[in-house]
Amino acid sequence: MSNESLYQEIILDHYRNPHHSGLRDPYDVEVHHVNPTCGDEVTLRVQVAGGVVQDVSYDGQGCSISQASTSVMTDLVIGRGVDEAMQTSEAFLALMQSRGQLEPDEDVLEDGIAFAGVSRYPARVKCALLGWMAWKDATAQAVAASAGGAS
Amino acid sequence: MTAVLPDLASYDVDAVRADFPILVREVFGLPLVYLDNASSSQKPRQVLDAERSFVEQHYSNVHRGVHTLSQEATDAYESARSTVAAFLGARHEEVVFTKNATEAYNLVAHSFGNAPVGSPFHLGPGDEVCVTEMEHHSNLVPWQMLCERTGATLRWLPLTDDGRLDLTDLDTLVNERTRILAFVHISNILGTANPVDVLVARAREVGAFTLLDGAQSAPHQSVDVTALGVDFFALTGHKMLAPSGIGVLWGRKELLDAMPPFMGGGSMIEVVQMSGSTYAPAPERFEAGTPVISQAVALAAACDYLQAVGLDRIAAHEQALTAQLLDGIGALEGVRVIGPDTIEMRGAAVSFAIDDVHPHDVGQSLDELGIAVRVGHHCAFPVCRRYGVAATTRASSYLYNTAAEIDVLLEGIVTVQRFWRR
Numbered sequence: 380m381s382n383e384s385l386y387q388e389i390i391l392d393h394y395r396n397p398h399h400s401g402l403r404d405p406y407d408v409e410v411h412h413v414n415p416t417c418g419d420e421v422t423l424r425v426q427v428a429g430g431v432v433q434d435v436s437y438d439g440q441g442c443s444i445s446q447a448s449t450s451v452m453t454d455l456v457i458g459r460g461v462d463e464a465m466q467t468s469e470a471f472l473a474l475m476q477s478r479g480q481l482e483p484d485e486d487v488l489e490d491g492i493a494f495a496g497v498s499r500y501p502a503r504v505k506c507a508l509l510g511w512m513a514w515k516d517a518t519a520q521a522v523a524a525s526a527g528g529a530s
Numbered sequence: 531m532t533a534v535l536p537d538l539a540s541y542d543v544d545a546v547r548a549d550f551p552i553l554v555r556e557v558f559g560l561p562l563v564y565l566d567n568a569s570s571s572q573k574p575r576q577v578l579d580a581e582r583s584f585v586e587q588h589y590s591n592v593h594r595g596v597h598t599l600s601q602e603a604t605d606a607y608e609s610a611r612s613t614v615a616a617f618l619g620a621r622h623e624e625v626v627f628t629k630n631a632t633e634a635y636n637l638v639a640h641s642f643g644n645a646p647v648g649s650p651f652h653l654g655p656g657d658e659v660c661v662t663e664m665e666h667h668s669n670l671v672p673w674q675m676l677c678e679r680t681g682a683t684l685r686w687l688p689l690t691d692d693g694r695l696d697l698t699d700l701d702t703l704v705n706e707r708t709r710i711l712a713f714v715h716i717s718n719i720l721g722t723a724n725p726v727d728v729l730v731a732r733a734r735e736v737g738a739f740t741l742l743d744g745a746q747s748a749p750h751q752s753v754d755v756t757a758l759g760v761d762f763f764a765l766t767g768h769k770m771l772a773p774s775g776i777g778v779l780w781g782r783k784e785l786l787d788a789m790p791p792f793m794g795g796g797s798m799i800e801v802v803q804m805s806g807s808t809y810a811p812a813p814e815r816f817e818a819g820t821p822v823i824s825q826a827v828a829l830a831a832a833c834d835y836l837q838a839v840g841l842d843r844i845a846a847h848e849q850a851l852t853a854q855l856l857d858g859i860g861a862l863e864g865v866r867v868i869g870p871d872t873i874e875m876r877g878a879a880v881s882f883a884i885d886d887v888h889p890h891d892v893g894q895s896l897d898e899l900g901i902a903v904r905v906g907h908h909c910a911f912p913v914c915r916r917y918g919v920a921a922t923t924r925a926s927s928y929l930y931n932t933a934a935e936i937d938v939l940l941e942g943i944v945t946v947q948r949f950w951r952r
Contacts, residue, residue: 418921
């Protein structure tokens with residue numbers, strides 16, 4: 380099978396052995412996101428404290444791309460400042476929308492560069508973004524809630 | 531405008547294939563194996579030529595002018611209606627052209643929803659609508675919406691573990707409060723062919739209207755709406771060799787003439803005054819605005835093509851391919867069919883699951899082998915939930931598929947298993 384450009388070994392590794400999977404306490408916000416075109420779904424929890432993403436945990440059902448991408452995402456955001464993690468998220472989004480035209484920055488995206496090939500398959504971009512969008516949503520809610528509580 | 535039709539003494543799949551220009555193309559350097567027909571079919575040259583020659587030689591708006599082209603276009607459009615009516619064993623005036631089958635169901639649901647108290651079509655609290663758990667969203671969501679608008683209650687016939695309708699509680703679920711029983715003829719995801727006679731008999735006992743979703747039956751087998759005994763039947767053109775954008779609602783004439791309109795506009799009126807309007811009889815009553823004209827002409831050409839090849843022979847050909855696929859999957863370890871696993875009372879759509887490989891990955895990997903299948907929930911979320919899967923992989927054959935292509939798919943499944951299990 381020749382679709383190695385899509386199914387990079389890094390992606391297959393994360394798919395078979397996902398990082399930070401399972402739902403954990405404590406958490407601030409839990410979200411549930413679905414991809415209505417294929418039925419993939421993810422339940423994701425975020426804990427934010429002191430402007431830092433303390434933990435991201437998740438339970439999902441989906442294809443190799445969506446599961447591996449969520450796993451890579453947790454590596455890239457846990458322990459990082461919210462602002463830095465959001466910038467990483469934007470960089471991943473830009474890569475996914477690049478249709479193969481963008482050279483990913485390994486310093487920023489680490490294992491995420493393995494998804495560069497996915498951007499050439501528009502039908503799969505939503506798979507790769509499922510976990511990221513859930514994280515972004517949950518984190519924004521967590522930040523808004525803590526800002527509201529402080530005021 | 532008469533299409534040149536294949537003259538086939540016996541079923542000659544190569545001759546059929548020669549009519550479909552797209553079938554010679556390659557994907558990733560491999561011959562295209564198109565097994566996504568339950569989603570949409572490919573188009574034969576005869577249908578493309580019919581539409582093109584109509585547009586090049588006779589095109590105009592219909593039902594609006596006295597000039598020559600207007601008359602020719604109207605004749606072609608109404609002649610297409612007659613062809614479709616004959617294809618369904620129906621009368622000319624009973625065929626309403628819609629955008630697709632989805633619009634047909636929405637048309638009936640909205641018309642019923644517009645019916646005033648006292649009308650035989652009126653629904654309110656205490657009334658019930660019955661569907662089945664295997665409906666395509668198109669024949670489910672419009673009824674959910676109708677129930678929301680009217681306060682009626684939605685009920686559904688559940689499914690058995692082997693992908694059939696569970697009729698144990700039929701007499702309870704379809705009862706004297708049931709106003710309409712809407713169900714699918716052949717399931718797009720399970721492939722199940724439903725016992726129309728049993729369901730229609732029960733609906734008649736309680737005086738409920740019946741609507742049959744024929745999107746997956748009309749392309750593949752001979753359909754006679756009168757013999758089926760239903761009140762409404764719908765199909766969509768793009769699944770039966772015609773372009774997208776054209777569908778059909780068939781309804782019994784006395785019902786269509788009595789039902790309130792769905793959409794208002796030109797063509798569907800009788801007299802319009804500022805204070806109000808009266809409406810034309812069916813089918814015009816339900817064809818507001820300029821209709822899809824050349825697509826209707828193409829749909830008629832598709833009906834002609836299917837009848838020239840022979841729907842009974844097409845059905846027999848597909849049944850052989852389906853049996854080959856079911857047998858082949860049955861012989862593979864780690865692959866299971868979701869839906870009936872024998873050819874009895876079943877259509878050509880075969881959903882399956884490969885252990886430990888997500889359907890999206892299956893579909894992507896098969897694509898690399900030139901094989902087009904559908905992956906996902908097939909617009910039948912409740913069916914996936916019923917069988918504990920998020921999605922399935924579905925292969926669906928049609929008149930131009932070959933036994934060799936089924937073999938390519940079966941080998942492809944093994945290749946997919948090998949790639950994903952290394």
